[in-house]
Amino acid sequence: MPSNETKGPGLKELLEKLAINDPSKFRDGDGPAEQRKDMKDYKFWRTQPVTSFDESVEDEGTIDGTKTAEEIPKEPLAMLPAFEWCDVDILDPQQLEDVYLLLNENYVEDKDATFRFNYTREFFNWALKSPGWRGDWLVGVRVKETGKLIAFISAIPVTLEVRGKTVPSVEINFLCVHKQLRSKRLTPVLIKEITRRVNRCDIWHALYTAGTVLPSPVSVCRYTHRPIDWNKLYEVGFTDLPMGKSVSEMTARYAIPNKTKTLGLRPMVAGDVDATLSLLQKYQARFDLRQIFSREEFSHWFLGGPNAEQDKVIFSYVVEDADGRITDFFSFYSLPFSILNHSVHKELGIGYLFYYATDADFEFTDRFSTEATAVLRKRLNSIMGDAVVLARRAKMDVFNALTSQDNALFLEDLKFGPGDGFLNFYLFNYKTFPITGGIREDKSYDTERRSNVGVVML
Secondary structure (H helix, E strand, C coil): CCCHHHCCHHHHHHHHHHCCCCHHHCCCCCCHHHHCCCHHHCCCHHHCCCCCCCCCCCCCEECCCCCCHHHCCCCCCCCCCCEEEEECCCCCHHHHHHHHHHHHHHCCECCCCCEEECCCHHHHHHHHCCCCCCHHHEEEEEECCCCCEEEEEEEEEEEEEECCEEEEEEEEEEEEECHHHHHHCHHHHHHHHHHHHHHCCCCCCEEEEECCCCCCCCEEEEEEEEECCHHHHHHCCCCCCCCCCCHHHHHHHCCCCCCCCCCCEEECCHHHHHHHHHHHHHHHCCCCEEEECCHHHHHHHHHCCCCCCCCCCEEEEEEECCCCCEEEEEEEEECCEEECCCCCCCEECEEEEEEEEECCCCCCCCCCCHHHHHHHHHHHHHHHHHHHHHHHHCCCCEEEEECCCCHHHCCCCCCCEEEEEEEEEEEECEECCCCCECECCCCCECCCCCECECCCCC
């Protein structure tokens, strides 16, 4: 696989999500702590209600709680003369097309125009129209003269729980500025404007993630990747042939069974919602940072919209035992990549592990005990092994997962290789003690402490 140093900065983040590397090639000093700058160099973030690096947190909670919604300006921030703010109406097919084109052409691409995120219209309908979504939280910037969309940022409502405290929030995502306009410093203005609009609704906190280090992560997880079609990944240049290995040996190493093994495994249906939501809530209660789903939200995120079967984005499965109980649940979503200059392959199928739950260790008082851990590891290896099989059936070429949730218990066993990339989790206007991210100081999988990050962002 080409090294990140040989590509433009846009592809670095893309490859951090998909790199399949030999752990022996991972250099010390590549982690997030080594990427951070001095606080004085963060000209925008040092003005925001976020914790500084190495700041001592004595009490968890809101950083700045002095304002009310009535005090927030009603008018949008000033914009450069040639541009204007707009609400992006994704119910309008043309405006949805505008978002699709902006992100597909500018979100992440290497300088050689070889690989690119291939966001689909169906994906945006799923990701941006969750229950409670608001049109004025889908914020765009257009060229006044032509109406061309040149920047976008989104917020959707989420209810977070941070160490048992409920924190009404939004999830910020899809921040994108046209690559020819990135010298205009539109990003801070976009962030300030979405903050203003959210604050006007009396919401003061936000969850966001980034591959880059900003002040100041509450947790850091590592990307991991399980090749499904190793041969294809090699042919398009996403992975190199390890020294001393042959293509046939690598293909055999990552071979996947044709059939799933877990008895009672089947696709989730609407009638499973109540039981599965209850299972997920109980399982997620173990994590320090998690999202609280309403029934409506759960149905949206795990069953998809009215055209879910026709335009498949989310794949959800349950395990039903002989007594009709739902004992396990897992989900993954599809976000393919376009391959722009290859004579044979035009797209990479990419699967991302989403949420899951199991009752495997519920009977144990101490879930970190040796016995409880062994039981949970065995069950997770079983159902996640089946998830990889099902991802292959869905024509995915690689399966991605973070070291969040209890993933550290199955990643190595199921041949998920550690990638170069880290994902930093941030809470806006909320300070908290560090939350474990499933990696040790040497960046290996932490199978003892695991992770206390239960939230999964797209």
